[in-house]
Amino acid sequence: MTDYEPKIIAFLCNWCSYVAADAAGVSRFQQAANVRVIRVFCSGMVDPSYVLKAFSSGADAVLVAGCHPGDCHYISGNMKALRRSFLLANLLKEMGVDEGRFRLEWIAASESPRYAEVINEMSESVRQLGPMH
Amino acid sequence: MKPKIAIVSASGCRACETTMLDIHYGVSALNRWAEIQFWPFVLGSSMADLERIDHLDVCFFSGAIATGSDRAMAEMLRKKCDRLVAVGACAAYGGMPGLKNLKKPATAEAADRGDLPEELALPEQENRVRALDGVDGIDRVDAVVPGCPAPVNLVWAAVSALVCGGEADARITYAAARLPEEMVRPILSGLGPPPGAVFAGxxxxxxxxxxxxxxxxxxxxxxxxxxxxxxxxxxxxxxxxxxxxxxxxxxxxxxxxxxxxxxxxxxxxxxxxxxxxxxxxxxxxxxxxxxxxxxxxxxxxxxxxxxxxxxxxxxxxxxxxxx
Amino acid sequence: MTMQETTTFEPLKGQDAPCRVRVVPDDGDQRAYLQTTGYLDPADLCIGRAVEELPRILSIRSPAHHLAAARLLDRLFNVEPPDIAKNMRNALGRSLVLCRHLRKLHLLLLDPNDPFPDHRASAKPAGRRAAVAHRRAETVMHALGLAQEAAAILGGRSDHPLTAIAGGVSRFLKDDYYQRLTEIADACLELVLKIEAFFREDLLNEGGPLHHLSEMEIDPVPTATATEGKIVVKDRSGKVVGDFPPEKTPEKISVRREPWSYLPFASLKNGAAGPDTGEKMPGVFLVGPLARMDNEAETETSETRLTPSDACRAMLADLIRTAERMTDLYKKENFVGPAIRTVPEKMGAEAWAALEGPAGLIVLGATVDGKGIVESIRVVDPIQINNGVRCRIAEAAVAEGLAQNRSHTDIKRRLENSLLLF
Known part of the structure; x- marks a missing residue:
């Protein structure tokens, strides 16, 4: 198990979280290298099927990150993501995906340390959980 | 020459198979169009009979794959049939028997089959229930009639399209009214449905x-x-x-x-x-x-x-x- | 045919579950086993589901299970359906009896060599026999078509019905249907009388093609029916020997597995039907039309022997009785009223229900958790109950076939036809 490296798929919103991720890199924050970033225009466009597809294609965890409530570039896209996340998390749990493998986070463009923190936290906890299945 | 057809059920409830009989008056007319060569439920045909058949034109397959004998029959039919049609939700998508896959693996059950004489051995239960195209030896299913059970009108549409060469009669036009246009055109013109056609909207x-x-x-x-x-x-x-x-x-x-x-x-x-x-x-x-x-x-x-x-x-x- | 080695009769046509009969030599004698080779355990499908889904899930076992499961929900939620809902469920039940029996009779009628002879299209005249056989099969299919239409009107679908829900049914009938149901009931009665007549007069009689059904026999066994929500057990002579409510089922009926068949056997526990007679398969009992039979009134059944022919006659009598009751029930006044369901308010933790389905007694029991998820389920139905009788019939058919030196094909046909009736 020592050489197990979890794969995390991160759907990052173009206007906040992606900028934070970019800045986190530029600012050389220490962050785990387990993440594959997919830039989306809004966290609200991450349909539950994207998340299921990520898991079924071998992701060990999925992160959806968007702007803080009220800050959405498209007014309420992030609230759509929020509404879906609870039911989706319950469905995933029923299908045997451990809690903590799917997360929804609000990360503003200015919060690059927060981004690095979330990534590090997530890769550590998923490493503990081990591979899916 | 009349097309040769097979009608079979794997694990399920037989409702789709008896739907074939529910074409009522039409079922005797089926003989006019096709030669039914293999139908265990009505003809009592056995696996040995199937082994002797070289080639079949169409097979209507219903039921999910849940036992070793289901799997063997499905694989053999795929080899012998030009067109394999999944009839009903079980064959097409696994159906209700597939809920068994949600069950935590049983531990105690297998034990009490202990000292059974070999001649009374039962076919193995597969560890997972599968749809027809989920079986390793089956690379494609040529047409699907969904539904639990598959409704008579759509089954009849599939039979007319695949077996009777799309000969227009009242029933197929009725069923065709519910099918997408790009499927109905080739059927009514006698070309047969496009590969992988699903007989539904x-x-x-x-x-x-x-x-x-x-x-x-x-x-x-x-x-x-x-x-x-x-x-x-x-x-x-x-x-x-x-x-x-x-x-x-x-x-x-x-x-x-x-x-x-x-x-x-x-x-x-x-x-x-x-x-x-x-x-x-x-x-x-x-x-x-x-x-x-x-x-x-x-x-x-x-x-x-x-x-x-x-x-x-x-x-x-x-x-x-x-x- | 003589047997020194294992012989198999497979597949047996017309059977609901995939099965075969395997005859194994046993110290110079033979023993016949009726093996069910594939089986879906209802518990595998139901445990973990929301309890209100049971009528739709269990309907794949038989359409009558849909009604039995709805009754289970009534008990679980402690509600009494309004009269029109009861009538609609009852009416659906009646049409299902016709559907089931007519399907069996159609399978009995199909010619073993050419099930769908097209006597009109063939070049040479096929003769009176084929034309008559064809006509008879079509009469049965006609009645079946009508019964299925009634079931579709009342249940939404004839095969896996939909409309029975907790506390009632899911919708009122549409206005056009009242008249149609009356027409169907009248037409069914007429057709069923015709069918009964040609079965009784031509097919089952001496010299008739189904006469072989009376050539094999087993000892009669106790019977059980669901009467007014209770399970009533009668002994071989038809005398009531006991009754119990469905929740007592685990104490009275055991469900046992044998290593050589996937389908379990339900049998009466000691004392439920009088003294044990020391048989090799104790507690075997029977449900279905034969059990519903009121012995003296309807047919002459013997106390000392039971033949598949008796079962066939019972089925025909059941058809007529059901069609007759349909004409009384399929009237507009029975299907109109203020409400179609009583909405449940609170949920219990455990419930049992018994229903007399077309094939016989169905007992369901379930326990649920606080959210209404099924935790355990007990299903005792004709498939398991008649399993024991079917095994005996298979033994009798094989023994009779061997004694008369019949061919493999002939024995297989006799097996198939007689098993169809139980």
């Missing part, structure tokens, strides 16, 4: 459901034992889980029409990726509140989503649990 059940859809907003999930309007408003709007939105059309909104919510026996429509994901998205977009605690509370009232959203499709269309 292309849209979601909602497209033909008779209920009124207004604005979708729901505050709490309702279960079908609770009070709801038996006719009139959309069931999903009333807070019931109705899977019409994530289900292929073709039944004409049968269940919703008689006042019970859709459970998805036609499988997902082509534009949907995963029926469960579609349902999650459709349901949660109608939550009115934006407060996380309230949303959590509504979400926690949903029970057994897997057994509901994938009632008929778990082995074939559930991205996370298929295979």
């Amino acid at each position: 292309e849209k979601a059940v909602c497209a033909t459901c008779s209920r009124k859809k207004e604005e979708k907003r729901f505050k709490a999930v309702k279960r079908p034992y609770q009070a709801y309007e038996s006719t009139g408003r959309c069931l999903l709007e009333q807070g019931l889980i109705c899977q019409g939105i994530a289900t292929r059309e073709g039944c004409g909104g049968l269940c919703t029409g008689v006042g019970v919510p859709c459970r998805g026996c036609y499988g997902k429509p082509p534009a949907t990726f995963d029926p469960g994901a579609k349902m999650v998205s459709a349901i949660s977009s109608t939550f009115e509140t934006e407060k996380p605690a309230e949303i959590q509370k509504i979400a926690d009232d949903f029970v057994d989503m897997t057994g509901c959203f994938y009632r008929y499709t778990l082995p074939a269309q559930c991205m996370l649990m298929k295979g």
Whole structure:
């Protein structure tokens, strides 16, 4: 198990979280290298099927990150993501995906340390959980 | 020469197979068009008979693959048949028997078959229930008639299209009215349906459901034992889980029409990726509140989503649990 | 045919579950085993589901299970359906009896060599026999078509019905249907009388093609029916020897597995039907039309022997009785009223229900958790109950066939036809 490296798929919103991720890199924050970033225009466009597809294609965890409530570039896209996340998390749990493998986070463009923190936290906890299945 | 056909059932309830007999007066006419060479349920044909047959034109296969003998029969039919047709939700998507895959593996059960003489040995149970195209030796299924059970009109449409060369008669035109145009044209012109054709509509059940859809907003999930309007408003709007939105059309909104919510026996429509994901998205977009605690509370009232959203499709269309 | 080695009769046509009969030599003698080779355990499908889904899930076992499961929900939620809902469920039940029996009779009628003879299209005249056989099969299919239409009107679908829900049914009938149901009931009665007559007069009689059904026999066994929500057990002579409510089922009926068949056997526990007679398969009993039979009134059944022919006659009598009752029930006044369901208010933790289905007694029991998720389920139905009798019939058919030195094909046909009736 020592050489197990979890794969995390991160759907990052173009206007906040992606900028934070970019800045986190530029600012050389220490962050785990387990993440594959997919830039989306809004966290609200991450349909539950994207998340299921990520898991079924071998992701060990999925992160959806968007702007803080009220800050959405498209007014309420992030609230759509929020509404879906609870039911989706319950469905995933029923299908045997451990809690903590799917997360929804609000990360503003200015919060690059927060981004690095979330990534590090997530890769550590998923490493503990081990591979899916 | 008359086409040679086979009609078989693997694990299931025989409803689809008896639907073939329910073509009523038409079933004796079937002999005029085709030679039925293999039909265990009606002719009593055995696997040995099947081994002796070199070639079959069409096979109508219903039932899920749950035992070793189901698998052997399916693989052999694939080799001998030009066109293998999955009839009913079980053959097409795993169907209700597929719910068995949700069960935690049993430990005690196998033990008591201990000192059985070899001649009384039973066919092995597969560890997972599969749809017809989930079997290793089966690379393709040429046509699908969905439904649990597959309805007589669509079964008859498939029979007329694949066996009778699309000879137009009253029944096929009736069934054709529900089929997508790009499928009906080649059938009526005698070319036969396109490869992989699904004998059903292309849209979601909602497209033909008779209920009124207004604005979708729901505050709490309702279960079908609770009070709801038996006719009139959309069931999903009333807070019931109705899977019409994530289900292929073709039944004409049968269940919703008689006042019970859709459970998805036609499988997902082509534009949907995963029926469960579609349902999650459709349901949660109608939550009115934006407060996380309230949303959590509504979400926690949903029970057994897997057994509901994938009632008929778990082995074939559930991205996370298929295979 | 003589047997020194294992012989198999497979597949047996017309059987609901995939099965075969395997005859194994046993110390110079033979023993016949009726093996069910594939089986879906209802518990595998039901445990973990929301309890209100049971009527729709269990309907794949038989359409009558849909009604039995709805009754289970009534008990679980402690509600009494309004009269029109009861009538609609009852009416659906009647049409299902016709569907089931007519399907069996159609399978009995099909010619073993050429099930769908097209006597009109063939070049040489096929003769009176074929034309008459064809006509008879079509009469049965006609009646079946009508019964299925009634079931579709009342249940939404004839095969896996939909409309029975907790506390009632899911919708009122449409206006056009009242008249149609009356027409169907009248037409069914007429057709069923015709069918009964040609079965009784031509097919089952001496010299008739189904006469072989009376050539094998087993000892009669106790019977059980569901009468007014209770399970009533009668002994071989038809005398009531006991009754118990459905929740007592685990004490009275055991469900046992044998290593050589996937399908379990339900049998009466000691004392449920009088003294044990020391048989090799104790507690075997029977449900279905034969059990519903009121011995003296309807047919002459013997106390000392039971033949598949008796079962066939019972089925025909059952058809007529059901069609007759349909004409009384399929009237507009029975299907109109203020409400179609009583909405449940609170949920219990455990419930049992018994229903007399077309094939016989169905007992369901379930326990649920606080959210209404099924935790355990007990299903005792004709498939398991008649399993024991079917095994005996298979033994008798094989023994009779061997004694008369019949061919493999002939024995197989006799097996198939007689098993169809139980």
